[in-house]
Each structure stands twice: as C-alpha cells, then as structure tokens.
Amino acid sequence: xxxxxxxxxxxxxxxxxxxxxxxxxxxxxxxxxxxxxxxxxxxxxxxxxxxxxxxxxxxxxxxxxxxxxxxxxxxxxxxxxxxxxxxxxxxxxxxxxxxxxxxxxxxxxxxxxxxxxxxxxxxxxxxxxxxxxxxxxxxxxxxxxxxxxxxxxxxxxxxxxxxxxxxxxxxxxxxxxxxxxxxxxxxxxxxxxxxxxxxxxxxxxxxxxxxxxxxxxxxxxxxxxxxxxxxxxxxxxxxxxxxxxxxxxxxxxxxxxxxxxxxxxxxxxxxxxxxxxxxxxxxxxxxxxxxxxxxxxxxxxxxxxxxxxxxxxxxxxxxxxxxxxxxxxxxxxxxxxxxxxxxxxxxxxxxxxxxxxxxxxxxxxxxxxxxxxxxxxxxxxxxxxxxxxxxxxxxxxxxxxxxxxxxxxxxxxxxxxxxxxxxxxxxxxxxxxxxxxxxxxxxxxxxxxxxxxxxxxxxxxxx
Amino acid sequence: xxxxxxxxxxxxxxxxxxxxxxxxxxxxxxxxxxxxxxxxxxxxxxxxxxxxxxxxxxxxxxxxxxxxxxxxxxxxxxxxxxxxxxxxxxxxxxxxxxxxxxxxxxxxxxxxxxxxxxxxxxxxxxxxxxxxxxxxxxxxxxxxxxxxxxxxxxxxxxxxxxxxxxxxxxxxxxxxxxxxxxxxxxxxxxxxxxxxxxxxxxxxxxxxxxxxxxxxxxxxxxxxxxxxxxxxxxxxxxxxxxxxxxxxxxxxxxxxxxxxxxxxxxxxxxxxxxxxxxxxxxxxxxxxxxxxxxxxxxxxxxxxxx
Ligand SMILES: Nc1nc2c(ncn2[C@@H]2O[C@H](COP(=O)(O)OP(=O)(O)OP(=O)(O)O)[C@@H](O)[C@H]2O)c(=O)[nH]1
Ligand SMILES: [Mg+2]
Numbered sequence: 001x002x003x004x005x006x007x008x009x010x011x012x013x014x015x016x017x018x019x020x021x022x023x024x025x026x027x028x029x030x031x032x033x034x035x036x037x038x039x040x041x042x043x044x045x046x047x048x049x050x051x052x053x054x055x056x057x058x059x060x061x062x063x064x065x066x067x068x069x070x071x072x073x074x075x076x077x078x079x080x081x082x083x084x085x086x087x088x089x090x091x092x093x094x095x096x097x098x099x100x101x102x103x104x105x106x107x108x109x110x111x112x113x114x115x116x117x118x119x120x121x122x123x124x125x126x127x128x129x130x131x132x133x134x135x136x137x138x139x140x141x142x143x144x145x146x147x148x149x150x151x152x153x154x155x156x157x158x159x160x161x162x163x164x165x166x167x168x169x170x171x172x173x174x175x176x177x178x179x180x181x182x183x184x185x186x187x188x189x190x191x192x193x194x195x196x197x198x199x200x201x202x203x204x205x206x207x208x209x210x211x212x213x214x215x216x217x218x219x220x221x222x223x224x225x226x227x228x229x230x231x232x233x234x235x236x237x238x239x240x241x242x243x244x245x246x247x248x249x250x251x252x253x254x255x256x257x258x259x260x261x262x263x264x265x266x267x268x269x270x271x272x273x274x275x276x277x278x279x280x281x282x283x284x285x286x287x288x289x290x291x292x293x294x295x296x297x298x299x300x301x302x303x304x305x306x307x308x309x310x311x312x313x314x315x316x317x318x319x320x321x322x323x324x325x326x327x328x329x330x331x332x333x334x335x336x337x338x339x340x341x342x343x344x345x346x347x348x349x350x351x352x353x354x355x356x357x358x359x360x361x362x363x364x365x366x367x368x369x370x371x372x373x374x375x376x377x378x379x380x381x382x383x384x385x386x387x388x389x390x391x392x393x394x395x396x397x398x399x400x401x402x403x404x405x406x407x408x409x410x411x412x413x414x415x416x417x418x419x420x421x422x423x424x425x426x427x428x429x430x431x432x433x434x435x436x437x438x439x440x441x442x443x444x445x446x447x448x449x450x451x452x453x454x455x456x457x458x459x460x461x462x463x
Numbered sequence: 464x465x466x467x468x469x470x471x472x473x474x475x476x477x478x479x480x481x482x483x484x485x486x487x488x489x490x491x492x493x494x495x496x497x498x499x500x501x502x503x504x505x506x507x508x509x510x511x512x513x514x515x516x517x518x519x520x521x522x523x524x525x526x527x528x529x530x531x532x533x534x535x536x537x538x539x540x541x542x543x544x545x546x547x548x549x550x551x552x553x554x555x556x557x558x559x560x561x562x563x564x565x566x567x568x569x570x571x572x573x574x575x576x577x578x579x580x581x582x583x584x585x586x587x588x589x590x591x592x593x594x595x596x597x598x599x600x601x602x603x604x605x606x607x608x609x610x611x612x613x614x615x616x617x618x619x620x621x622x623x624x625x626x627x628x629x630x631x632x633x634x635x636x637x638x639x640x641x642x643x644x645x646x647x648x649x650x651x652x653x654x655x656x657x658x659x660x661x662x663x664x665x666x667x668x669x670x671x672x673x674x675x676x677x678x679x680x681x682x683x684x685x686x687x688x689x690x691x692x693x694x695x696x697x698x699x700x701x702x703x704x705x706x707x708x709x710x711x712x713x714x715x716x717x718x719x720x721x722x723x724x725x726x727x728x729x730x731x732x733x734x735x736x737x738x739x740x741x742x743x744x745x746x747x748x749x750x751x752x753x754x755x756x757x758x759x760x761x762x763x764x765x766x767x768x769x
Pocket of ligand 1: 141657719744
C-alpha cells in the first residue's frame with residue numbers, strides 16, 4: 001500500500017537535488033507533482049489540496065538553511081506533514097472492552113463486510129484466543145445470512161442467524177445475538193450488517209438503531225481499498241451515525257493504492273485498524289500505522305543516502321553494475337564492492353539505519369556491525385576470483401578452505417552464501433519488476449530519471 | 464429517464480460541489496470557473512485526465528473559441544460525453560444474435576455488483592421478449608449460488624448450478640447444453656468476483672470463455688465488465704487487465720445511485736475505447752438503465768441540488 005505514492009514522492013524530491021536552491025519555481029512545480037501523485041492514488045481532492053498547501057507554506061515560509069541541502073529541507077517538510085497524516089496511537093482492538101466485547105461492521109455495498117466479519121472472527125479466535133459469536137444482521141441482500149452461516153460453519157465459528165421475514169429487523173437480531181453472546185459465555189460478538197449507501201437516510205437511520213441496540217465497544221467502517229473520492233463522504237456520514245473506532249481496508253492484495261483510507265483518516269480522524277489481503281479467511285492483518293509511516297518517513301533518509309552515495313562512486317560504472325545485478329547476475333565481487341563503498345561512506349550502522357525496508361533482510365545484515373563486516377570481507381577475499389563470480393562452486397571442501405583462510409567458521413561461510421543466494425533472488429525479481437519486460441535501454445533511462453538510485457548499494461534488495 | 468433518475472440519486476446528497484458550482488452561474492472569472500470545474504472533475508473520480516481536460520478548456524478559452532467563462536461548463540460537458548461511448552444502438556445495446564443460445568458473460572472484481580446485475584439483465588432480457596437461462600458459475604464464494612437462486616426464483620427463470628467448488632467452466636459447459644435442451648435463446652453467466660491481479664483466477668476466467676466458445680460458436684457473444692461506480696482510478700486497471708483475458712464488449716456501471724459519479728469510465732473510454740452499455744441504479748431488479756453519454760456527462764457536472 002502506498003508504495004506507488006512513495007515512489008512518486010521520491011521522484012518529486014529529486015527536483016530539489018543538485019546545486020539549485022529552494023526556489024519558488026521549484027517548489028511550485030514539485031507541489032503540483034505531489035498533488036497529482038496523491039490524486040492518482042485516490043486521495044480526496046480536498047485532502048490533497050490541503051496537504052500540498054501545508055507543505056508549500058512550510059517550504060515557502062522557510063529561509064534556506066545554511067549547511068542543509070534543498071532536498072533535505074524539502075524532505076523535512078514532507079516528513080512532518082506525512083507523519084501527521086499517518087499518525088495513530090491505538091491498537092486494532094479497543095482498550096478496556098466490556099465482556100462480551102461487541103464489534104460492529106458497517107459500510108457501503110460490496111466492500112466485503114461479510115468476509116471481513118468471518119476473517120475477524122477467525123483472527124480473534126486464533127490470535128487472541130477468544131470465543132467468538134458472529135451475528136448475521138444483513139437481512140437485505142439475498143442469501144447474505146446464508147453466506148455468513150456457511151463461513152462460520154467452515155471456520156468452526158458460531159453464528160447467530162435468523163430467517164429474514166416480517167418482524168425480523170436488524171436491531172432486533174443484533175440485540176438477540178448479544179443476549180446469546182452473554183448467555184453462551186462468548187468473549188466477543190462480531191456483528192455483520194447490510195451494505196448501504198451513505199446518502200440513504202432510511203438505512204443510515206437503521207444502522208444507528210443497530211448501534212443503539214448493542215452499544216458496540218468498537219464500530220468499524222469497512223472500506224474498499226479501491227474506493228475513490230466517495231470514501232470521504234461515506235466516512236463522514238457513517239461517523240455521524242456510529243462512533244467509529246477504525247477502518248477495515250479490504251481487497252488490499254491487488255494493486256489498490258488505498259489513498260481513500262488516507263483521506264478518511266484525515267477528514268474523520270478514523271484510522272485504519274485492519275487490512276484485508278486475500279480471499280482466504282486468514283488473510284486479515286493488523287494494520288501497523290507506525291510501520292507504514294516509518295516506511296514513508298524513510299524516504300528522507302533514503303534521499304540523504306543517495307546523495308552520499310553519489311559522491312562516493314562513479315555514476316556510469318554504477319549504472320552498468322546495477323543493470324547487471326538487476327538481471328540476477330549478482331556476484332561476490334559486487335558484494336565486496338558494495339561493502340567497500342559503504343565503508344567509504346561512513347559507519348555501517350548509520351548507513352543501515354538509513355535504508356528503508358532493512359527489517360526484511362534476513363540473516364546477514366540483521367545485526368551486522370563493522371566488525372562483522374570485516375569478517376565478511378575476509379571471507380570473500382579468501383575466495384578465488386572464479387569462486388567470487390560463481391559462488392555455486394563452493395562445495396564442502398572449498399568452504400572449509402575459505403573458512404580457514406579467512407579465520408572464520410564453515411558455519412559463517414555457509415550463512416554468507418545463503419544470504420547471498422537470497423539476495424540474488426530478490427535482486428532478480430526486483431529487476432523484473434522494475435523492467436516490466438522493457439529493454440535494457442529503457443531501464444537505464446528509467447534508473448537515470450529516478451536520480452541517483454543506481455548508486456544505491458546493490459546488495460540491499462529490501463528497498 | 465436516465466438523467467432524471469441520476470438526478471434523483473444525486474439530489475439525495477448535498478455536498479461541497481453544489482456550493483462550488485453555484486459560482487459557475489454568474490459572470491465569474493475564468494480562474495474561478497476553472498477551479499470549480501477542477502474540483503467537480505476530481506471529486507467525480509475523473510482522475511489525472513482532469514488535468515488535461517482543464518488545460519484544454521483553458522486553451523479553448525484563451526484562443527477565443529469560447530465567448531467567455533460562462534461557456535466553459537457546456538463545452539466541458541460536450542467534451543466528456545465524447546470521451547465515453549454508449550451502445551451503438553441504444554435500442555439494442557447487446558449483440559445477442561448468435562447461438563442459440565447467445566452467451567452473455569458477466570465479469571468483475573469482488574463485490575462490484577455482478578450477481579445483482581445478472582438478475583437485472585435477466586429481467587431486462589425477459590422484457591425484450593427473450594427467453595433467458597442463468598448459469599451460476601460462481602462456485603467459489605459462500606452462498607453465491609443461493610443468492611442467485613433467490614433472484615431466479617423471483618424472476619421465474621431457470622438456473623443451472625454446479626456443486627460448491629465445482630469447475631466453473633464445467634458449469635458453463637452444462638448450461639450451454641441445458642439452454643439448447645430447454646429452448647432458451649440467451650444464457651446469462653454469473654462468475655465469481657476476482658481481482659484482476661490474481662493470475663490463476665484470471666486464467667480460470669479465460670477457460671470459462673473458451674469452453675463457452677467450444678459449446679456455442681462465437682460465444683461469449685457479449686462480455687460485460689461490472690464496475691463499481693464508487694471505485695477510483697483502479698477501475699482503469701480493472702478494465703485493462705480483464706480486457707487482456709476476455710475481450711470486454713461493454714461496461715455495466717453499478718451503484719450509480721449513490722453520490723459516486725463513476726468518472727473513471729472516462730479514462731477507460733479514452734484509453735481503451737470500451738463503451739459503457741448499462742448503469743445500475745439500485746438494489747432492485749428494475750434498477751437498470753441503458754447508458755447515455757450525454758446524460759452521464761450532464762449528471763457528472765450537475766451541482767447536486769435542484
Ligand atoms: N446501491 C446499489 N447497490 C448495488 C447495485 N448493484 C449491486 N448492489 C449491491 O452491491 C452488493 C454486492 O452486489 P453483488 O451483486 O452481490 O456483487 P458481486 O459482484 O456479485 O459480488 P461477489 O460475487 O461477492 O464478487 C449487494 O449488496 C448489492 O445489493 C446498484 O446498482 N446500486
Ligand atoms: Mg456474485
């Protein structure tokens with residue numbers, strides 16, 4: 001989610017690169033681009049407008065700081081505003097709920113409420129060890145009750161379901177479900193409701209009544225990850241009827257950008273709590289706002305790193321290497337070079353701290369420090385040039401030789417090789433992704449445009 | 464007709480746009496007018512295309528092709544209507560001369576409104592004097608078949624169903640045979656919702672279409688992509704990627720009865736040339752209208768109040 005947004009923003013920041021100052025012209029052009037990027041990601045018109053205005057004010061009202069580059073200054077402005085847009089302090093579930101805890105789901109038609117109810121039930125059972133009762137209060141759509149009943153049966157979750165008919169209304173069903181939850185000693189009641197248009201006053205009145213009947217500990221707005229501008233109006237309308245605790249953002253396993261959720265958060269203050277990431281019942285994730293915000297914030301440090309890197313290496317050579325590595329032909333020689341470059345740029349830990357997505361890197365880089373780096377360098381240097389190009393040659397006896405030669409252990413050599421293989425794989429898929437079937441020339445141009453990215457240490461596919 | 468229904472839907476909401484557009488009335492400056500139009504286009508999910516349209520509008524104004532800012536809205540409305548096509552023949556929006564049975568395949572992402580639209584289309588076909596049969600090829604989602612069964616009972620039309628988890632292509636295979644045996648002249652096929660990025664599910668859809676083609680020459684004769692009007696720019700990706708798997712003959716724009724305006728179909732029209740054939744305007748079987756570009760453009764630029 002938001003990766004695309006992140007990408008376009010980093011492109012925009014490139015405008016501030018180089019010897020140029022923070023000229024007004026630069027700023028205006030960049031802000032136009034930012035706004036466009038936000039709108040393309042379905043961020044609401046007004047939210048995008050306010051966001052760019054705030055960043056603009058921050059930038060234009062600022063004296064150019066001595067000793068700080070334009071890009072750093074611009075980045076800081078973006079960071080501050082993005083952080084405000086993403087901030088969230090509370091967990092996925094409400095604190096201090098009653099017993100049984102009551103969770104209500106509401107939203108527009110077809111957003112995935114019933115599926116979300118079942119997923120949430122399963123999540124509560126498996127992750128929180130709760131006894132869950134689901135309540136089928138969508139009496140509108142044909143077979144919606146049946147859908148929840150079947151899902152419950154499949155997942156081993158109990159469902160309070162009543163046959164739709166005269167005298168059976170959603171607030172009544174919800175109240176009886178709550179009674180059943182109390183008497184049956186359930187820990188949580190999850191209430192599914194019918195989809196409704198936020199402009200349908202009658203049905204909006206009904207959802208308010210459901211809320212009054214069961215007084216939920218938390219009401220979630222279920223929002224389609226692909227939703228457009230209407231999300232904000234819907235969010236506002238539902239927030240007027242229910243005390244919304246959070247958003248469950250669905251269908252995020254596709255290529256949705258989720259800009260609508262960002263807007264709802266901005267306008268109503270209601271943050272995303274869960275993400276639906278697939279059709280399987282277990283495809284529900286707790287949303288970690290801090291992680292996402294952190295990732296977006298990494299942008300700034302990324303830009304800083306790029307600048308440092310630019311000073312450290314020759315551009316064209318790096319570009320060639322980069323293209324080769326992206327094709328999956330990463331060699332130990334590359335690894336060595338990348339490490340040396342990093343060393344030139346400063347302390348290992350500081351650099352790693354700047355790399356976004358470093359958490360993803362397994363083994364090798366997890367807890368690397370400068371001493372470990374020296375050992376890795378020793379291992380690589382103990383390989384023959386041929387072995388460095390074709391690490392697959394390193395069988396048992398060669399590994400032993402390398403371990404001895406470098407004063408390390410066979411285990412360490414093995415670990416390095418394994419990490420290297422992972423890296424190679426990741427580089428290859430990353431390369432494929434970026435190339436998307438395009439020619440090398442196009443890739444080169446693309447990389448060129450992304451300004452400086454080619455100079456990034458290639459050994460860090462977590463990017 | 465369409466316009467009045469759309470208006471009614473839109474009238475239910477009073478938003479910022481109404482206020483903004485009132486500024487379009489009197490002798491406002493070009494800048495004000497363009498700003499109001501900009502907000503209108505973006506909040507209608509027209510997306511990045513809006514920037515181009517506004518630049519064009521400004522150009523037309525500056526080169527004196529428009530008498531003044533007051534003409535901007537009319538100009539834009541016409542321009543929008545030209546971007547997305549309706550059916551060639553509004554009286555016969557679907558090309559269902561093939562077969563029998565002519566096969567009408569309904570596809571789309573999860574929850575876009577496919578099953579409801581299948582019910583609406585089936586009723587529309589009945590009204591056209593056709594004899595439809597429905598195939599429940601969503602064997603994946605819980606109670607999808609039950610949902611369609613209820614609709615078909617209400618419509619008094621027969622339904623061919625497979626077992627839960629059955630191969631949807633096999634259901635379509637059987638349904639083609641059943642249609643022939645029962646003398647139905649149109650087969651309406653409901654399919655499972657799938658995200659356009661899911662490779663295996665998209666391959667499954669290709670197979671459904673292939674099997675239909677093997678059973679009836681030229682089938683599917685019509686493939687409709689059901690798009691949710693509340694969807695943003697992702698709709699363009701959906702249209703492109705579904706189209707790569709099964710040629711899309713037209714879009715059915717569902718859920719246009721809310722405050723969403725479905726402006727993403729403009730980019731689809733321009734980039735892919737896919738016409739919009741129907742709009743969905745509610746949850747009942749009668750809430751279906753043939754798409755009319757002029758009415759759509761007018762509704763899109765409608766301030767929302769009366
Ligand atoms: N307001 C409104 N609601 C609609 C319209 N079309 C469908 N719906 C509602 O949207 C929801 C989803 O509709 P379905 O027809 O089940 O959607 P689907 O695409 O078949 O869903 P899956 O099979 O689960 O992928 C239901 O609550 C429908 O009543 C429409 O034109 N207007
Ligand atoms: Mg369906």
